[in-house]
Amino acid sequence: MDTANQKKTIALPRNRLYSIIAIAAFVVFAFIADRFFDAFTLRVFNLCAIYIVLALSLNLLNGFTGLFSLGHAGFMAVGAYVSALLTMSPQLKEMNYFLVPIVPWLHNVTLPFLPALIIAGLVSAFVGFLIGAPVLRLRDDYLAIATLGFGEIIRVLITNAQSITNGAQGLKGLPRFSTTFAVWAVAGLTILFMVLLMRSSYGRAMKAVRDDELAAEAMGINVFRVKVTAFTVSSFWAGVGGALLGHMITTIDPKMFTFALTFNILLIVVLGGIGSISGSVISAVVVTILMEALRFLDEPMNLIVFKTEGMPGLRMVVFSILLMVMIIYRQKGLMGNAEFSWDMLGGLFVKKGRKGGDHV
């Protein structure tokens, strides 16, 4: 015990130093990427940041509070639409709303990006609160199907509210606000927020609810309030992520926010480890890069031995199988519910070294 504790106190500043170096190296890398990467690569790089935000917000529910929610795409849609409507210029809105004119109170609103992003998150959080209050009385699979249902309802509402959202035509020409700096700053903020949240008493209450609801209640935790809080906070970040996504793609329409989008995020969370912040971050980066890198699967291939015509769908086949294999053979995902630490990385090498030693 004693020696272990001592080791920890000595190791701590060194680890903090490592972390600072790693973060600094990443910031430098991001600057280089922003300057020198070609448009496509940079886009993938920034998409990673957005998926980090989204994966963490879903993990807050699925992983840390044990609420299986499948309605994430709906909250993203709310965020994306709110931010788009708040930032588009009146001329741009007129160009978009050629079938049914936009409601007057939205016509002249044009806000800068940051307030729009925050409002998008808040509106999404408010919607999450409204939905969460009734739905969170349900459990497990009922909760999953009810949140999935609300996700669909949000989408149907957006499709039909023509004078506000421009209906099925969607919105085109959103301002390109999702710069490398913006998305990674938000991603960094989300990570920091999650880490601090999980260390706070709120985070511990959430984990307690996840592990045993009855025991948590017996310990004096207001289970329902914890659930609603988690749901609202998760919706906030989902809205922010959706807004960032909208300003990156610059075109949004209701069809974008189907269950398939939630599936992608769920995939990231499960692969990274349900209940691990660092797992979600690593997995978000890996999956996003794979998603883009494997696009070639859908296109015509010319392997010297055989030629294939375009095979749309193959990419998603690969990902579905990946998810299924992962959940069957390694349910913990990449990280389980552990977190990344420098000691762990060190432990990896030490173990390997020892093994080699034993053989001699």
Place this chain on the structure above:
Amino acid sequence: MTLSLLFQHIVNALSLGSLYALIAIGYTMVYGILRLINFAHGDVFMLGAYVAFYMMTLLSLPWWVALLVAIVFTAFFGIGLERVAYRPLRDSPRISIMISAIAASFLLESLAVLIFGGRPKGVPVPDVLSRVIHFGSVSMIVISLIIPLFTFALLAVLLWIVNKTKTGMAMRAVSTDIEAARLMAVDVNKVVSFTFGIGSLLAAFGGIMWSFKYPQLNPLMGVMPGLKCFIAAVIGGIGSISGAVLGGFLLGIIEIMTVAFLPTLSGYRDAFAFILLIVVLLVKPTGLLGKRQAEKV
């Protein structure tokens, strides 16, 4: 609204309700036994329709042969699906098995895009079924009449199997308590396979009938009906077969009637089911015919 138009709406509502009921039964039976939402059920429904389509077009089999072949094939497919995707996870947390079900659903959809192609396909509806018959001023397509008839026939057979045969007794036993059933020498795996087989068979029949009534196929055609029918099963009281049928008909009737009488709301058609679901879950979480289950601690 004239009386004949109303009558037509009723027939439409009944046939849509029957289709919903057919799919909902599969959900309710699987949930009753494994406590699993078989997310891939809607895609099994899609698969049945596609197999029948290819039997009719590629092999130019008569439609009823195609129907039988497709139903049998899909039933075995359902059994295989359970074995690959769900059986390894039977003792895992429910979340895991649900994620596996979601993955299976996406796998089937993307495989369908890959193999069958993403573009919608027109279904050659057999002449016998697409004929229009007239009762006085009411005219309707044969298929809309046949669907409810077949549904009731299948339902009668199913209820007989569940309530009167030994296999049915085993199914009810597993559904009540899987451990106790195992101790009573019930082969749980066999019962689960049988349940998946029956559920998939009914879904395939529903899918083929669906494709005759709305003659277009696409790889995602099972998603919405799948979700709605799960909802129908929940509304009726999940685990209860008659509840699933009741829920299916209720949903079909509400959907068609709302669109018929309040056409301004037709854009919200897909949202009805979900709103109904949430209302039912909040007011009577066990559904209309469901039994109350004590929370196990």
